Amino acid sequence: MNGIMIRTLKHQKLVCVCRKFTSSAALLEGPAVEYGENQGKLEALHLVSNPSNLRGLTFIESKAAHALLLRCGVIYSDIYAANNLLDAYSEFCHMDYAFKLFEEIPLRNVVTWNLMILGCNKNFLFDDAWQVYCRMHKMGVGMDEFTYGSVLSACGSLEHITSGKQVYGFVLKNGFFTNGYVRAGMIDLFSRSCRVEDALRVLYDVHCKNVVCWNAVVSGAVKNKDNWVALGIFSQMFRQGSMTPNAFTFSSVLTACAAVKELELGKSIHGQVIKGGAGADVFVGTAVVDLYAKSGAMSDAIKQFRLMPVRNVVSWTSIISGFVQKGDSASALGVLKDMRKTGEEINTLTVSSVLAACANPSMFKDALQVHCWIFKIGLHLNPVVKASLINTYSKIGAIDLSEIAFAEAQDLKQVGVWANMISAFVHSGNYEKAITLFERMLKEGITPDKFIASSILSLIDSLILGRQVHGFALKVGMVSEVSVGSSIFTMYSKCGDLEESLKAFEQLETKDNISWTSMIAGLAEHGCADKAVQMFRQMEFENLVPDEKILATILNSCSALHSLKLGREIHGFALRCGFAKHTIIDDALVNMYSKCGDLNSAKIVFHAMPFKDQVSWSSLISGFAQRGYIEEALQLFHDMLLSGIITVDAFTISSVLGALAILSTPGIGTLLHAYIIKKGIELEASIGSSLIMMYSKCGSIGDCSKVFQQIKYPDLVSWTTMITSYAHHGKGLEALQLFDLMKKSGIEPDDVTFVGVLSACSHTGLVGEGYLHLNSMIRDYGIEPGYKHYMCMVDLLGRAGRLEEAQRFIVNMPIEPNTLVWETLLAACKVHGNHEVGKLAAEKIKELQPSGAGTYVSVSNMWAEAGEWEHVLKIRGSMKETGVTKKEPGWSFI
Known part of the structure; x- marks a missing residue:
């Protein structure tokens, strides 16, 4: 039976x-x-x-x-x-x-419990697996290696580090730590939680010959992008000789080689694959193809691809991605055509790679055809594909099609679709739409990822909005991400709040070279070069090796501080680290030596540069011009034009124009103006401002006016330069009219602008207008007047003959009047013959500057003109008593 x-x-x-x-x-x-x-x-x-x-x-x-x-x-x-x-x-x-x-x-026996934990794991019910384990522990059921291995696997999937450590404590206590299955589970837990160092400690607890444990560490390191760590572990594993790497090992280390583009090392591992007979494995074969493709060796990638006995969608996609990486879009589309002929499955990664091949303005028609094909095969609604479509149309320049693709998306719960649309707006310059879409995203309950947060923070120039986004990042716990944290303190730095920027920087748990560079650069750009240097020294204490960008930023800080000694130290450090031949370092060195006055060292670095760009030329020309070596600056500019530098930037032109203004040589200035017009850069505000200053110094106010009218979008400097030029040439009414036009255009004046305005009032004799503008700068713009503003007002009152009023004005100044203010009043008293006020002004000057011979001589001449010879003799006697016997004669470069 x-x-x-x-x-x-x-x-x-x-x-x-x-x-x-x-x-x-x-x-x-x-x-x-x-x-x-x-x-x-x-x-x-x-x-x-x-x-x-x-x-x-x-x-x-x-x-x-x-x-x-x-x-x-x-x-x-x-x-x-x-x-x-x-x-x-x-x-x-x-x-x-x-x-x-x-x-x-x-x-129930231990097998019963183990089957339940393992079954929960198989069905992705990891929380239930943990609950079964806790119940088992509470009931005192004896556990074996399968129990611990299975529950550690559940903890790994849940990324519950604390729970996993508790379980491993029982493993150690009960003597199961040598079991390969248990240790592999603990290693996998640490690896999934980005704690590769802890995984290594578990691996090294005992001498392990279990290839599964080693594979778990290698795989975990690759997943956490610690590719060099993965390669180091593989090297140790290989040196031991007691373990034979399997297909899983080879696929992981080949993936690591591809990630770091270590082609030669990858080739040697490929040789081991062939020797060990693992080349027939589809995963290993795919990893080999991916290595060659990502390393740019497409001929080798295609050769290995053709040798594969079985190909899968990943291997096909690797070939397509390799051609995309090399910029060969036609070959990428050709491989797709062959792939479709074989009937191979097409997945979302394949489609994304093909769309990346079409992300070029010249591939617009191809992108449309690929879009139609995607629609035909039914992947057009897939969130990953939709995000790629948005990105492709954005790079093509068809932002309107990106918006249409986004509007057609059905599953707007996927963050990637939002991220790509916001990124598309950012790259196309539609900042308002990017911020509006971000606000809409929040209203619909979608939590932005770190890429969206970083993109939005990079746009914000308002502290109010910036603080709101910062608060949101704190709420969702994204500030620990390096990219988000760096964007936060960069945002505060850009908005001018360096205190908050430093706080956000200090709160970063992990600081990489990019974050250090951003913080140091932010301090340097906002005039805190000394703090930037301090932070650089702090970075050295953290045992971090600065890169060329950080060194260039610090050299620029040395330029701002005019610290030649520190600059030379950084130069020596750069030489020792092998950064001397980097263009960014050379540019910063030329700039530093030029601004610190060591023009000889600047020339040595400049002439040693293998490639001289416009930055290095501009720095050297500016250095010679600012130090008064005008002819040398002009000769350098001439050499620059002969060197074949295609683009001459505004900074270089401005430096040369400044040198011509000092020389007061309108002939050469006119020639340079013609060159500027030929290059089509006369409409730039910075160029226009320099031309106005040059023509003003040469006495050609008419040309100043013509240049100003040609500037397409005048900035504050342009307006101020023109107003000052009018004032210096006695055209006060024109200056005041231009000031009114400036305010109507929406540009707010600064303290330099008001110096020009008050000077215009002085030259025109408009006392009432002068008082009005002085009060306006305080009341309407919150600008506190300085000595130059008060000197202009004293000069205005003095020119109008209101000397007693000028005296009272000086006495009532909110700041202590300096010598120049009293000297302005004294000069006015000489013109109008007011000896009493002049005597008072002279006494104040002598109190502030007892050894100034010029004051004694001015007062003596004033009394002499009035025929008061007794006073002349007294003043001459005072000069002898105080030891002031000789006045230094005036002198000029001309």
């Missing part, structure tokens, strides 16, 4: 056992017709005596078997039978039935 039943089971599964029952319900309710109770038990025992008997059944047949076991009572007496049924439910992904059965089993 048993032999007949076994043969029947092999061919008809459970049909002979349950032939009287048409359903599991019937099994539970109907009476057994042909089989007695003893025979039913025998059949039930045979059914569960081998797990393969149950695994061959369908889910419905398994439920029927469950019913038979219940009817015969076997399930309560035979734990082996119950465990096999638990395993069957787990395989069918019906953990709800497994849990019901689990609760029915009166006497």
Whole structure:
């Protein structure tokens, strides 16, 4: 009888056992017709005596078997039978039935519990697996290596570091730490949680020859982008010689080589793959193809691709991505065509790679065709593909099509779609739309990722909005991300709040070279060069190696501080670190030496540069011009034009124009003006301002006016330069009219502008206007007047002959008047012959500058003109008493 039943089971599964029952319900309710109770038990025992008997059944047949076991009572007496049924439910992904059965089993053993934990893991119910383990621990059930390995796997999937450490503590206590399965679970937990160092500690706890454990560390390091760590571990593993790397090992280390573009090392590993016979594995073959493709060796990639016995979608996609990386869009589309002919499955990564190939203005028609193909195969609504479409149209320059693609997206819960649309707006310059879309995203309850937060923060120039986004980042816990944290303190720096910028920087848990560079650059750009240098020294204490960008930023800070000594130290450090031949370093060195006055060193660095760009030329020309070496500056500019530098920037032109203004040589200035017009840069505000200043110094106010009218968008400097030029040439009314036009255009004046305005009032004799503008700068613009403003007012009152009023004005100044203010009043007294006020002014000057011979001579001449010779003799006597016997004669460059 048993032999007949076994043969029947092999061919008809459970049909002979349950032939009287048409359903599991019937099994539970109907009476057994042909089989007695003893025979039913025998059949039930045979059914569960081998797990393969149950695994061959369908889910419905398994439920029927469950019913038979219940009817015969076997399930309560035979734990082996119950465990096999638990395993069957787990395989069918019906953990709800497994849990019901689990609760029915009166006497569970460790296998029963292990099957439940493992079943939860198989069905991705990791929280339930952890709860089963906790219940098992609470009931005092003895655990084995399978228990610990399975629960550690659950902790790894949940990334519950603390829970995993607790479990591993019991592992160590109960002596299972040498088991490879258990240690692999703990290593996987640490690796998934980006704690590769902890994973290595577990690996090195005991001498391990289990390749699975080593593979877990290598794989974890690759997933965490610690590719060099992964390669180092593989090297150790290989040197030990007691373990043979398998296909999983090779695919992981080849992926690491591809990520760091270590082609030569990858080739040597490829040789080991061939030697070890693992080349036929599809995953290893794909990793080899990906290595060559990402390293730019497309001929080798194609060769290995053709040698693969079996190709999958990943290997095809690697070839397409490789051609995209090399900029060969035509070949990428050709590979796609071949891929479609083979009938290979197309996934979202393949489509994204093809769209990346079309992200070029010349590929607009191809992008449209690919879009139609995507629509045809039904992937157009996929969030990943939709994000790629938005990005492609953005790079093509068709931002309107990006917006249409975004509007057609059905699943707007995917952050990637929003991120690409916001990024598209940012790159196209539509900042308002980017911020509006970000606000809409928040209103719809979508949590932005770090890429969106970084993109938005890079746009913000308002502290109010910036603080709101910062608060949001704090709320969702994104400030610990290096990219977001760096964007936050960069935003504060850009908005001028350096205190908040420093706080945000200090709160960063991890600081990389980019974050240090951004913070140091922010301090340097906002006039805090000394703090930038301090932060650089702090960086050295953190044992971080500065890169060329940081060194260039610090050299620029040395330029701002005019610290030649520190600049030379940084130069020496750059030479030792091998950064001397970097263009960015050379540019910064030329600039530093030029601004610090060491023009000889600047020339040495400049002439040693293998490639001289416009930055280095401009720095050297500016250095010579500012130090008064005008002819040398002009000669350098001439050499620059002959060197073939295509683009001459505004800074260089401005430096040369400044030198011409000092020389007061309108002939050369006119020639340079013609060159500027030829290059088509006369409309730039910075160029226009320099031209105005040059023509003003040369006395050609008419040309100043013509140049100003040609500037397309005058900035504050342009307006101020023109107003000052009018004032210096006695055209006060024109200056004041231009000032009114400036305010109507929406540009707010600064303190330099008001110096020009008050000077214009002085030259025109408009006392009332002068008082009005002085009060306006305080009341309307919050600008506190300085000595130059008060000097202009004293000069205005003095020119108008209101000397007593000028005296009272000086006495009532909110700041202590200096020598120049009193000298301005003294000069006015000489013109108007007011000896009394002049005498008072002279006394104040002598108090502030006792050794100034010029004051004594001016007062003496004033009394002499009035015929008061007694006073002249007294002043000359005072000069002898104080030791002032000689006045230094005036002198000029001309």
